[in-house]
Amino acid sequence: xxxxxxxxxxxxxxxxxxxxxxxxxxxxxxxxxxxxxxxxxxxxxxxxxxxxxxxxxxxxxxxxxxxxxxxxxxxxxxxxxxxxxxxxxxxxxxxxxxxxxxxxxxxxxxxxxxxxxxxxxxxxxxxxxxxxxxxxxxxxxxxxxxxxxxxxxxxxxxxxxxxxxxxxxxxxxxxxxxxxxxxxxxxxxxxxxxxxxxxxxxxxxxxxxxxxxxxxxxxxxxxxxxxxxxxxxxxxxxxxxxxxxxxxxxxxxxxxxxxxxxxxxxxxxxxxxxxxxxxxxxxxxxxxxxxxxxxxxxxxxxxxxxxxxxxxxxxxxxxxxxxxxxxxxxxxxxxxxxxxxxxxxxxxxxxxxxxxxxxxxxxxxxxxxxxxxxxxxxxxxxxxxxxxxxxxxxxxxxxxxxxxxxxxxxxxxxx
Amino acid sequence: xxxxxxxxxxxxxxxxxxxxxxxxxxxxxxxxxxxxxxxxxxxxxxxxxxxxxxxxxxxxxxxxxxxxxxxxxxxxxxxxxxxxxxxxxxxxxxxxxxxxxxxxxxxxxxxxxxxxxxxxxxxxxxxxxxxxxxxxxxxxxxxxxxxxxxxxxxxxxxxxxxxxxxxxxxxxxxxxxxxxxxxxxxxxxxxxxxxxxxxxxxxxxxxxxxxxxxxxxxxxxxxxxxxxxxxxxxxxxxxxxxxxxxxxxxxxxxxxxxxxxxxxxxxxxxxxxxxxxxxxxxxxxxxxxxxxxxxxxxxxxxxxxxxxxxxxxxxxxxxxxxxxxxxxxxxxxxxxxxxxxxxxxxxxxxxxxxxxxxxxxxxxxxxxxxxxxxxxxxxxxxxxxxxxxxxxxxx
Numbered sequence: 001x002x003x004x005x006x007x008x009x010x011x012x013x014x015x016x017x018x019x020x021x022x023x024x025x026x027x028x029x030x031x032x033x034x035x036x037x038x039x040x041x042x043x044x045x046x047x048x049x050x051x052x053x054x055x056x057x058x059x060x061x062x063x064x065x066x067x068x069x070x071x072x073x074x075x076x077x078x079x080x081x082x083x084x085x086x087x088x089x090x091x092x093x094x095x096x097x098x099x100x101x102x103x104x105x106x107x108x109x110x111x112x113x114x115x116x117x118x119x120x121x122x123x124x125x126x127x128x129x130x131x132x133x134x135x136x137x138x139x140x141x142x143x144x145x146x147x148x149x150x151x152x153x154x155x156x157x158x159x160x161x162x163x164x165x166x167x168x169x170x171x172x173x174x175x176x177x178x179x180x181x182x183x184x185x186x187x188x189x190x191x192x193x194x195x196x197x198x199x200x201x202x203x204x205x206x207x208x209x210x211x212x213x214x215x216x217x218x219x220x221x222x223x224x225x226x227x228x229x230x231x232x233x234x235x236x237x238x239x240x241x242x243x244x245x246x247x248x249x250x251x252x253x254x255x256x257x258x259x260x261x262x263x264x265x266x267x268x269x270x271x272x273x274x275x276x277x278x279x280x281x282x283x284x285x286x287x288x289x290x291x292x293x294x295x296x297x298x299x300x301x302x303x304x305x306x307x308x309x310x311x312x313x314x315x316x317x318x319x320x321x322x323x324x325x326x327x328x329x330x331x332x333x334x335x336x337x338x339x340x341x342x343x344x345x346x347x348x349x350x351x352x353x354x355x356x357x358x359x360x361x362x363x364x365x366x367x368x369x370x371x372x373x374x375x376x377x378x379x380x381x382x383x384x385x386x387x388x389x390x391x392x393x394x395x396x397x398x399x400x401x402x403x404x405x406x407x408x409x410x411x412x413x414x415x
Numbered sequence: 416x417x418x419x420x421x422x423x424x425x426x427x428x429x430x431x432x433x434x435x436x437x438x439x440x441x442x443x444x445x446x447x448x449x450x451x452x453x454x455x456x457x458x459x460x461x462x463x464x465x466x467x468x469x470x471x472x473x474x475x476x477x478x479x480x481x482x483x484x485x486x487x488x489x490x491x492x493x494x495x496x497x498x499x500x501x502x503x504x505x506x507x508x509x510x511x512x513x514x515x516x517x518x519x520x521x522x523x524x525x526x527x528x529x530x531x532x533x534x535x536x537x538x539x540x541x542x543x544x545x546x547x548x549x550x551x552x553x554x555x556x557x558x559x560x561x562x563x564x565x566x567x568x569x570x571x572x573x574x575x576x577x578x579x580x581x582x583x584x585x586x587x588x589x590x591x592x593x594x595x596x597x598x599x600x601x602x603x604x605x606x607x608x609x610x611x612x613x614x615x616x617x618x619x620x621x622x623x624x625x626x627x628x629x630x631x632x633x634x635x636x637x638x639x640x641x642x643x644x645x646x647x648x649x650x651x652x653x654x655x656x657x658x659x660x661x662x663x664x665x666x667x668x669x670x671x672x673x674x675x676x677x678x679x680x681x682x683x684x685x686x687x688x689x690x691x692x693x694x695x696x697x698x699x700x701x702x703x704x705x706x707x708x709x710x711x712x713x714x715x716x717x718x719x720x721x722x723x724x725x726x727x728x729x730x731x732x733x734x735x736x737x738x739x740x741x742x743x744x745x746x747x748x749x750x751x752x753x754x755x756x757x758x759x760x761x762x763x764x765x766x767x768x769x770x771x772x773x774x775x776x777x778x779x780x781x782x783x784x785x786x787x788x789x790x791x792x793x794x795x796x797x798x799x800x801x802x803x804x805x806x807x808x809x810x
Contacts (some may be wrong), residue, residue: 017717018717021717021721022721026721026724026725029725030724030725030728033725033728033729033732034728034732036733036744036746036747036750037729037732037733037738037743037744037747038732038738038742038743038744039744039747101547119768130588130589130590130591131590131591132590132591132592132593133590133591133592133593134593134594135592135593135594136594141460141461142461142542142544142545143544144460144461144592145460145461145462145463145544145548146544146547146548148460148590148592149547149548149551149552150551151588151590152588152590153551153555155588155589155590156555156559156585156586156587156588157555159584159585159587160555160558160559160562160585163559163563163581163584163585164562164563164566167563167566167567167581168566171566171567171568178568194550194551194554197554197555197558198550198554200532200554200557200558201534201535201553201554201557201558202534202535202537202550202553202554203534203535203536203537206536207536207537207538207539208496208499208500208511208537208538208539209538209539209541210500210503210504210538210539210540210541211500211503211504212541213504213505213506213541214738214742216504217738325428325431325432326431328432329431329432329435332432332720332724333432333435333436333439336724337439340440340443345615345728345731345737346737346738347443347444347447347737348447348506349443349447351505351506352446352447374504378497378500378501378504379497379500381497384497
């Protein structure tokens with residue numbers, strides 16, 4: 001009997017074309033669309049590559065020469081020139097220009113300002129003491145940091161050279177017998193290129209890299225799909241309440257209590273959407289989107305999120321009994337809004353709300369699920385997800401309470 | 416007029432979901448863009464958000480930490496790799512540095528190879544520019560320290576202190592940043608950064624505002640009732656097109672009004688902004704024509720809400736509205752080029768860069784023309800398919 005009841009409810013639910021399109025097909029099509037657009041990000045993301053910054057240097061010939069020597073000696077820059085149209089830069093030698101921080105375009109004083117205004121160079125370096133770096137307004141601040149660092153480096157090297165020279169001189173004066181050996185002091189590879197220096201002091205092999213924030217989009221999309229079937233909950237209430245549908249009206253005259261009818265409608269849908277969620281996760285893996293290897297916690301979290309969605313739908317259905325357009329509007333808008341606030345559109349709304357209205361982040365089930373997915377991906381310690389799971393359980397509990405309140409309120413109203 | 420009245424009556428029943436979309440998303444996008452606004456009018460370098468965990472607590476490590484935190488922004492975190500990883504992921508941190516125990520000792524050891532030396536551990540953001548800046552600062556400080564140590568001769572505590580002091584003295588820099596004279600485009604560029612987001616809203620809303628009323632009006636029973644009353648079919652179609660255009664333009668004007676309230680109406684006096692709005696307007700007309708076409712192609716109830724959700728998100732991502740074009744899969748970018756959204760976003764990007772370089776008007780007008788062409792093709796195709804269907808149904 002139970003089997004036939006389950007099958008009947010399932011058939012009745014899937015008979016609706018909208019259900020087949022929105023709750024069956026849409027999740028897979030939606031994810032596929034994102035996957036195609038974000039194909040490059042599907043494996044945890046990669047480095048955001050650095051593009052060499054074009055600049056020119058002006059000032060006294062001797063000073064300009066010193067800076068040029070510094071840039072070329074330490075492989076910081078490659079020289080470029082403009083083609084005959086003045087529009088495109090070309091590398092003047094065979095060196096791969098992607099290895100360098102700077103693309104150096106030699107120019108005369110009266111050219112420099114127009115090169116900057118036309119956007120041919122990012123900065124004009126004035127070889128004065130101290131060095132002045134000229135940028136256009138609204139120059140990208142991070143690139144300004146890099147240019148500033150390169151030329152700060154130049155100034156430091158000058159100061160360092162002078163300081164070490166003085167130290168050796170003082171030492172030679174103090175110990176004249178060492179004077180000869182001090183002239184040939186071996187500094188080893190410390191005077192080598194910036195790359196070698198980095199390797200000398202920093203453990204680059206074991207350097208930790210962040211997980212791309214763009215990968216958060218995937219977490220948010222998957223969480224959004226898990227939270228999508230809110231209309232299922234709305235449908236359950238519509239078919240139970242006498243004043244919301246003809247079916248509800250007809251069934252209300254049966255001797256079966258409302259709660260039993262409610263559970264009889266809810267259970268098959270819950271089982272169905274649980275199965276869909278599992279299939280959806282399998283599809284995620286088939287597409288090659290890497291969420292890590294903790295399959296069971298991931299699937300259980302997604303199922304919990306689906307339950308949050310269904311009970312949110314039942315709460316909306318129970319509280320807004322006669323307002324069908326509002327129910328439908330909310331069932332579409334709430335997941336979209338929560339998804340949007342969980343970086344689904346790559347917009348860091350959650351970061352903006354941090355510290356100002358953090359409670360909105362706390363009650364956002366899609367954001368909580370997204371954080372669970374991230375922590376399961378990034379970490380071996382599964383216990384880190386417990387605070388978010390507790391939040392989701394609290395959320396579903398509140399929705400169940402609201403559903404009960406809405407249904408009980410209907411008991412005492414005229415049908 | 417009769418058709419238009421019916422269209423607007425149906426549209427009125429959808430007003431809540433349409434207004435919800437328009438107001439909610441345009442406010443959210445505006446807030447986001449305004450939040451990104453740099454208040455400073457001068458050229459500024461971005462400071463790296465840095466956390467330093469000093470496990471050595473030696474004279475060298477303390478000096479290194481103080482130096483790095485003077486030139487970068489300190490982020491206080493517990494010394495836990497998971498906490499650091501979360502902070503990097505949330506973009507609260509750009510660079511984390513661990514100075515391990517025995518770091519200073521490894522410099523003072525009599526004999527050492529590069530492999531045996533205690534090295535600094537780090538975790539970094541994927542944005543390479545942060546690590547470029549920090550690696551340079553760290554390497555130069557330590558190189559200065561080590562060079563002074565060697566030049567002082569004996570590696571003892573006294574020389575170590577001197578070397579640390581010299582490293583601190585020689586690591587300062589007096590670089591001056593200055594802005595070239597010229598127009599400040601900051602608030603105007605922000606408005607142009609906001610405009611592409613309205614494309615997402617337009618695509619989502621026009622399917623609801625035009626597609627859904629069309630589904631009702633093109634219902635065979637409604638159509639049969641009108642035609643059997645003697646209402647001319649041509650007048651009917653003209654009324655529908657008029658109503659659809661008025662709805663689309665009305666929604667676009669609401670979006671522009673909201674943007675004016677959020678950014679200030681003075682932005683509308685700027686030439687590049689007006690060109691951006693023109694491109695956005697043409698995009699809106701193209702999308703309205705696309706809605707009419709898809710409505711004729713897929714005459715199923717509920718198809719408009721499906722397209723509204725799917726197409727708006729797909730085009731928003733593949734055209735580079737929500738993510739930079741540099742990370743979009745190239746074939747997907749090529750797919751997006753078949754839709755007007757791609758060309759309007761290209762115009763917005765070009766206009767924003769025009770505050771730094773000159774605007775290439777030829778490219779701008781070419782892209783506007785492509786959108787006009789797309790609008791014309793969509794519209795003509797929709798009329799053609801509609802007339803074919805009419806003939807089939809009358810047979």
